[in-house]
Amino acid sequence: MAGKKNQKLPIKDRGRQNHGSNGSRRKPRKTAIKAQKPLWRKAVYGLMIVGVWGFMLGLIGLGYLAHDLPDLENLAAPGVNDNAVIVKAANGSTLVRSGPIYGDWISFEETPDALVRAFVSVEDRYFFEHPGFDIKGLARALVTNVRAGGVRAGGSTITQQLAKNLFLSNKRNVTRKAQELLLAFWLEQKFTKEQILSLYLNRVYFGGGAYGIDAAAQKYFGHSAKDLSISESAMIAGLVQSPSRLAPHINPEGAWKRAKIVLGAMAENGALTPEAAAKLKNQPPTIQVDKVGNNVRYFTDWVLQQLDRLTPGAMRQSLVVYTTLDPGIQRAAALALERGLATEGETRNIQQGAILALDHDGAIRAMVGGRNYLRSQYNRTTQAKRQPGSAFKLFSYLAALEKGVKPDDTYVDRKITIDGWSPKNYTGRFSGRMTAEDAFARSINTIAVQISEEAGRESVAAMAKRLGITSRVDPLASLPLGTEEVTMLELSGAYASIANGGFSARGYGILEVTTLSGEVLYRRTAERPIPVLAYPVVKDMSHMLTSVIEYGSGKNAKLDRPAAGKSGTSQDSRDAVFTGFTSDITATVWLGNDDGSPMKGVTGGSIPARIWRDFMIEAHAGQQVRPLLADAGLYGAFSADDVKKVIDQRRTEEKKKKSLLQRLFGGEN
Secondary structure, X not given: OHHHHOOOOOHHHHHHOOOOOOOOOOOOOOOOOOOOOOHHHHHHHHHHHHHHHHHHHHHHHHHHHHHHOOXXXXXXXXXXXXXXXXXXXXXXXXXXXXXXXXXXXXXOOOOOHHHHHHHHHHHOOOOOOOOOOOHHHXXXXXXXXXXXXXXXXXXXXXXXXHHHHHHOOOOOOHHHHHHHHHHHHHHHHHXXXXXXXXXXXXXXXXXXXXXXXXXXXXXXHOOOHHHOOHHHHHHHHHHHHOHHHHOOOOOHHHHHHHHHHHHHXXXXXXXXXXXXXXXXXXXXXXXXXOHHXXXXXXXXXXXXXXXXXXXXXXXXXXXXXXXXXXXXHXXXXXXXXXXXXXXXXXXXXXXXXXXXXXXXXXXXXXXXXXXXXXXXXXXXXXXXXXXXXXXXXXXXXXXXXXXXXXXXXXXXXXXXXXXXXXXXXXXXXXXXXXXXHHHHHOOOHHHHHHHHHHHOHHHHHHHHHHOOOOOOOOOOOXXXXXXOOEOHHHHHHHHHHHHOOOEOOOOEOEEEEEEOOOOEEEEOOOXXXXXXXXXXXXXXXXHHHHHHHHHOOOHHHOOOOOOEEEEEXXXXXXXXXXXXXXXXOEEEEEEEOOOOOOOOOOXXXXXXXXXXXXXXXXXXXXXXXXXXXXXXXXOOOOOHHHHHHHHHHHHHHHHHXXXXXXXXHOOOO
16 A cells, blocks of 8 residues: 555664565664753753742642741730840839830721821832732842842832741842742731731831831821821831831931832822822921930930849840839939020030939939930940039038038138148139138138148048048048049939938939849848938038028029039039039039030039029929928938947948958958
8 A cells, every 4th residue: 555655663663674585684783772852851851840849848838837827916916025125214114125116006997098008109019919929029129139140139028028027037048038928928818918018017127126107106206106197107118128227316318318209109109199299298297306315315224234233144034124213303304404505505615414313312313414315325424534623522521520620610711732732712812711611602622621631631531432432532632622533423422411311322223123024033122221421410511501502602503492502613614513402302413525625614503503403493393392301310310429330330341351352362452
């Protein structure tokens, strides 16, 4: 048949054909040759195998993730940083939190529509349409990464960002991106779009330690996220791109520039009309820059530094620290300092100032360590050692009173010379004979030195140490003029010892430290205070300090209630101090420059005294007027003999401790 004539056998049978039955010799058998597949086909085939296995493993992983994914209720409760520290004020309010800051949970129904539109417009315009990932966005990211030669863009949707924030690290690689896509897909199956957006908005980071829209709204605008305006919403939405760099309290210009981009995106997306967007671009929101609130960080920093000593090892867990600070008094101090320096600071070359206020037992009620914490974290109440000037005369007069000098004893204001040195008065003149009380009130230097020499320099230095001065105090002839440097905390505690009737008043700020669950790790015990001065000495000194304000160098500090205090000015007006007390509060005001440059004509009795008065008026608002030393009898009035016994006992204990250290370690300690 013609159809079979040209039919070819399969390759494997071709070598078996006969050439007849006549027994003629067969041709040699040819080796079969297999057809070779092209290399690209092998590559495609291999990729298909890998893809199938990858898909199967992905399904397994997705199933595992699906099984292990938390419920919405659990995701809605923000976690607490393992090392968070919450610092509480005396009234229970939170002063600062070290670690993440979360606001109230804002549901989707409570979220302003403008905020939703702002986020969708700038972060994920197809959010309500895609299944968790945006193919176009991924393609754009792929092109960017190929051009960059590495992973630079992710093309992440809001759902992918949420998946990353909830479950993944910040690493940028293919594996993490695959995990992100799988999780995003599953989140879209598990939750509604509204639930996903709420989870995202309540957890995303906005800079300044603020997590979630409510924490950001409270921090930057001073109100709830429920009340965000359109321009505020645009600024909040713009922060997600670079929260640390764009945080409005640090970079308001950058934050507003980004917000205007968000407003433009809202117009392009139909969330705003072009006219409305253009108008809003000229109406930046008011950013809350709370200088007073920031200044509380001087206190909280000081407190946090003490935790390792009070609760060794506890910093590895989250803590709550209960403190003595009064927010109202703190605010009064910060405002008084700011107002005082705003009026005359520039003309008098005053660059810095500080205020410290404490109860008469040493509990810190206000601590403003500088004009602006954001610009300088250096705490001038606890870290800076400055010359207190005539405020140090307190110790000379106390030493003299303890040795029998009376306020009405008379001295002569005249030129004196001690070891080749002649002290001068601030006025440059001498006033002749006057009482010790008048000399103290008018801050006469020559008489202060005479009294110091009469009492004995060693006694003056010992008195300063007894009342809480821990800085080095050498028994110099110039000691009563405040040439030795001390901290405001030391000086304030010493004056509080007069205010409380003669008891030690070392400054403290921590009342209790607990874990988040309430386990008490430290609690300050209410011990009986240590007497350091006999009551008759305290009474005379308090009377002399009252004279300073009544008719002396501290007249600018006069209040509508009994008050006592002392001014101090160092050489060339490099430091100006006023420190004093009422029946309720002891406070110190310092003005000066960190570089030690002179101020222009500033004395402790001028601007510092006025700031002290303004602060005290505000701090005592609504409080009953009481006489000085009103609380002096709470722990009993001690005589000179009683105080001497206590002092001798403490000296004996110190000698024993020193002897023990020498035996243990050898040498001097």
